[in-house]
Amino acid sequence: TALSPASSLPRSFLLKCLEQVRKIQADGAELQERLCATHKLCHPQELVLLGHSLGLPQASLSSCSSQALQLTGCLSQLHGGLVLYRGLLQALAGISPELAPTLDILQLDVTDLATNIWLQMEDLRSAPASQPTPGTAPTFASAFQRRAGGVLVVSKLQSFLELAYRVLRYLAEP
Amino acid sequence: ECGYISLPAPIVRLGDPITASCIINQNCTKLGPESQIRWKLETELQPGGRQQHLPNGTLQSTITFPHFNHSRALLSCCLHWGNGLQILDQAELQAGYPPTTPHNLSCLLNLTTNSLMCQWEPGPNTHLSTHFTLKSFKSRGSCQTQEDSIPDCVPEDGQKHCSIPRKHLQLYQNMSIWVQAKNALGTSTSSKLCLVPMDVVKLEPPTLWALEPSPEVAPAQPGCLRLHWETWKPSLHIEQKCELRHQPQRGESSWNLVGALPSRSLQYELCGLLPSTAYTLQMRCTRWPLPGHWSDWSPRLELTTAQR
């Protein structure tokens, strides 16, 4: 399969990842729209204090920065970040009956992308012996906290995906 | 928890007062004298929260809406922080009315579905989620005493009718039936019906045909029509009487009624009509002499009487 010059990654793998990232961004945007419309939770900046008390972790993509791109480290951080966000999304279960279907699809799409990257890491022999565990998920004490947590988690996920998209686009450049 | 709203009653009568408190813990953020709790209803900032610093270091604000007239609104407890507001908790406030008494309860025994279908009028909108349940029990005599219980019949969401399946019915025994309406603000019960399912049977209309002239059947006289009819098949075991109504298709004359007809007739001659005139005929039947409801009128049969 044709390799992208900027990396030793198959072009079809990168095109698939880009498609999946766009899908997850669309899923995330839909969830944000519904949280705003139904529950008036429209701005993550209004939930910073709550976020501190919930202790929501953040995923780093330091190995993917354009100045110091380190491919295997970047793939591993991409995969680790997706596993982290999948765990956070799972902790939102019971957010509300109307939002549940959108949340389910978002989780499935994030899982698919994480698996796609993991299998590519295995093909590159750069995958660690075992998959990273998502770590302890925050506990949401009320329906409000699950919804507010949903706004915070999805907004962090969107920022993470923005970075990921840029890296994948760079790697896929012919 | 950073902060939480506590509500003595999240659901009140429309127009009644509603009070909410918000308590913010120290571990949420450094609470200074300048810390300010603000309330939002949906997206509107609300004046009038009474704030106090409690001995244990927590900050509490209480707000009262004297005449709450939203059927549903989202209340947010916020805190001034940096140059913006932080939302710390939300609660859904609701207001409405307790259910009024369901009325016009009526039931029909449907022989096709073999079930007793009861319907009622719910009364004015309560603005609250109100659940209706059709309750009943088997009885003797005039429904004073309960013999056997019958499971509650829960209508599909928002429906104002419910069907009690055949297996819960004794078709020829009295049963007491009523509707209960329930929401967060109360419960109300309709007046009770006492009925025998079979006595509220509603039949499907009979089938009415013209009798075509044939070797056995001489053509009708001028001003007469030859008909035959059959009652609805699932009701063949029920003794019935039927009614026939007819009117000329043209003009404004009202229906003419021919009553007390048998439930089945192989050959019937209807006379006293105008010759060579187009008539519309319909038939309906009811259980008789035992009680029952009249069926709807059968589909229209259009026939023209013979010339003189």
Add this chain to the structure above:
Amino acid sequence: ECGYISLPAPIVRLGDPITASCIINQNCTKLGPESQIRWKLETELQPGGRQQHLPNGTLQSTITFPHFNHSRALLSCCLHWGNGLQILDQAELQAGYPPTTPHNLSCLLNLTTNSLMCQWEPGPNTHLSTHFTLKSFKSRGSCQTQEDSIPDCVPEDGQKHCSIPRKHLQLYQNMSIWVQAKNALGTSTSSKLCLVPMDVVKLEPPTLWALEPSPEVAPAQPGCLRLHWETWKPSLHIEQKCELRHQPQRGESSWNLVGALPSRSLQYELCGLLPSTAYTLQMRCTRWPLPGHWSDWSPRLELTTAQR
């Protein structure tokens, strides 16, 4: 029990022999030498039952149908008694064929229902109740090894398609899929597909509009049309290429094709057409450069080119 039929195999291949025995106990009736067991197939008395009195006093008859060619028939064991026949037991005999290999298995990923819909052709009627099951597993590479299992997909009765829900799918990984057909006479399995769900995505057609002249949009040149289109919303995240086909409404000219168009265009001018002529236009799209199926053609758009 008075008497009972025993059948080594109640279901055989059509045309094969089938044998049945009937054993009648003494406690059923006083069995004398003249007692006679008779067999009926449906309602027809059957000759040829071999009868014997067993040492323990029971009476047994065995009958064989050398070439049984009813797909389904009722066999009755009867006894002459008084001046008639008494039916003592019945058994249902069936005959048919083992299932042939299901073929033409194909699958499409439906983005509306988010499920993988597979359909197949069952092959000739087996005359027996035959159950089809869509089986699959997740795999890597070319589906040689099974990674994760996927629950069987059981179609609704008689249906020749089944949809695997999104939660059992990994849209970007290989999976092996096949159909198993099973009835009383055997099992058969289709050839296996190895596919990536996303690579068999079938998109809904794009939406094609005429671009109305406006201050920003100059009217089209003679022999040209101004269009714009948008792909189906749920596929916005998928890179696609599209095709436009057009033909004059009158006359017999075939379709003209304009290929490799982008999946979205705010303003497109199609030229090289006959002036003041009514044209029919349609568009379809497919996932590209990644694999996928062409959508159906969009509904027809009818436009007329400007005069010279």
